[in-house]
Amino acid sequence: MDFHDVLDAPLADILAMVRGGRRRVGTQEAATPSDQHSRDQRLSPRALVGLARDRVQATRESTGLSTQELGFALDDIPVTYPSVQRSSGPFAGLPIPIKDLLPVQGIPCTQGSADRVSVPEKNDPVADALLDAGATIFGASSTSELGLSCYTEPTHLPTVVNPALPGRTPGGSSGGAAALVARGIVPVAHGSDGGGSIRVPAACCGIVGFKPPHDPTDGQLRADGFLARTVADVAVASSLITFPGQPRVTRTQWVPRASNVSVPSRRLRVGILTKPLHSAGRNAPYPAPHGASHPATRPASNSLMTGALRIAADRVRAAGHDVVPVTSPYPPETIELLRIVLAYRCRNLDGALSPLSTYFRDLGATIAAEQYEDTLARLRELPELVLGQWADAANVDLVLNPTIAYPPPPVGTFAALPPKEDFAAQTTWTPWCTLWNLTGWAGLSVPVVTTAIEGPWRGWPVSVHVGAVGDRVSPWEVLGVGLIVEKQCHSDAALGNCHCPGCDIWDVRAAGNATPRGGPGAPNATEGADRPVESVAGAGGVA
DSSP states (O other), rough: OOOGGGGOHHHHHHHHHSSSSSETTTTTEOOHHHHHHGGGGOHHHHHHHHHHHHHHHHHHHHHOOOOOHHHHHSSSOOOOOOGGGSSSSSTTTTTEEEEETTTTBBBBBBBGGGGGGGOOOSSSSHHHHHHHHTEEEEEEEEEGGOOOSOHHHTTTSOOOEEEEEEEESOSSSHHHHHHHHHHTSSSSSEEEEEESTTTHHHHHHHHHHOOOOOTTTOOOOOOOEEESHHHHHHHHHHHOOOOTTSSSOOOOSSEEEEGGGOOOOOOEEEEOOOOOOSSSSGGGOOOOOOOSSSSSSOOOHHHHHHHHHHHHHHHHHHOOOEEEEEOOSSOOGGGGHHHHHHHHHHHHOOOSHHHHHHHHHHHHHOHHHHHHHHHHHHHHHHHHHHHHIIIIIIIEEEEESSSSSSOOBBBTTTTTOOOHHHHHHHHHHSTTTTHHHOOOOOOEEEEEEEOOSSSSTTTOOEEEEEEEEETSSSSHHHHHHHHHHHSOOOOOOGGGOOOOOTTEEEEEEEOEEEEOOSSSTTOTTTTTTTTTTGGGETTTEEE
16 A cells, blocks of 8 residues: 555644554545555554655665755654654654754754754653654754744854745744644644744744643743644644643534534624834834845735735625724734843853853843733733633634745844844834734734745735634634635645636736635735735725
8 A cells, every 4th residue: 555645634634644543645535544444554653754854864875865954843854753653642653853943862953053952861741742643753853043033043053944935934933843734744843932923933934833822821822733734734733632721622613524614603893913022013114034134124015914814804704704904903012022021031041152142141131020020911911812802892802914924034024133123123023913922812924825926926825814812712713714705725836827726826916917726705916016914904804
């Protein structure tokens, strides 16, 4: 039996083939041992890991990239140590890379820096949760130093190459995880998100990233979750595990079968947020390219984000839900809460550090315990403040907004800036996601449309963010809206040539004449091309 393409199948099908049953793989129906009454042809967890290792080697040979440039923290093909391999449990031995911030017994951990390498003697609780759920920890995925940036350029280590946009940042800090999934090396990867660190790299690499709900009241802004190719795959993975400190989501909400992951059954009121929450908006400084001595002109490419948001809103409306504009629920300086929490937690760092980590350590040393406690008090009040604006005044259940403000900049763009400006520029680029860390609500980044516009963005899947408003919706309903807006054509080769029903190719000619394709209500791609992102929503909803 040929299992060569198993890793390309939906996650529910992969798990079914390991456990036994009949599932469709690619275009052919694959019979598993329960059908053939033969244990010899069962896809074992060991064989599944072997397929992933083969993918690593094949991808290295076809791309000429090192293992670290592909997205792993170490420059070798991942070894699955006996201590981190399971064959029982809901994940059925599925190979899942863990983010390189979390210690796993026997796997060298860099924490995003060659200066911080250690070999842990025990597991982080998140690693234990993955193992208890039956996962095989398939190496560590690359991250930024201490996870402090939304780009993945580990200190004194190779930078991960973005499969969707080579030469441009894969995002961070779960950039290695996003790249590994986007290249098809693994179907799902672990990530952590303390300010957008799952959702931003997912958007940069054109895949799906989900931050589950968590409790931020003690200053814990991080949630653990998954990155995968589709909303259905993220839903399946998320249904099989409860990470430490995060609420359990019942199987009735996340059913671990792709066919049972469905759109919301009730009518929802969805807000469209276009104005950046944590920056000066259109006129905020755009960071200089690597090596430049002055800021560059902001690229005239935010029409891509505008267009994707318009398409997503049209799909939500076509599915029978109400779509209305919403505004920022708090002043932009609220991002200071994130900076204070990060800095205070870095105040005791030692050893060699990058300029950005040094900045946070030094800033943290100036923050008194009373100021930190006041920050935590403001964090505890924030969800009610946002609910007052969005739930009470606007009466919305979810919010749609761009995941990032403009396409990924070149590698080195942010790191070339002085640390304080680096953080400000990152905030300008990712001015939305952090709200869902500060409040603890669920957030999902999902690709909506693949752009065929001539230039550096050609072939890039443009994403939007689906965010819960308190407990007015369940995580399941957030994922369900993600299914509504998710692009349906996942073939890069189809760009400009595909004619399948529902193919989501946004075809923009160099001369400026646009031919929208696929998806209900796809707008003319040149309409609003010169508008700032803030002008998408109007009094009557999204045009």
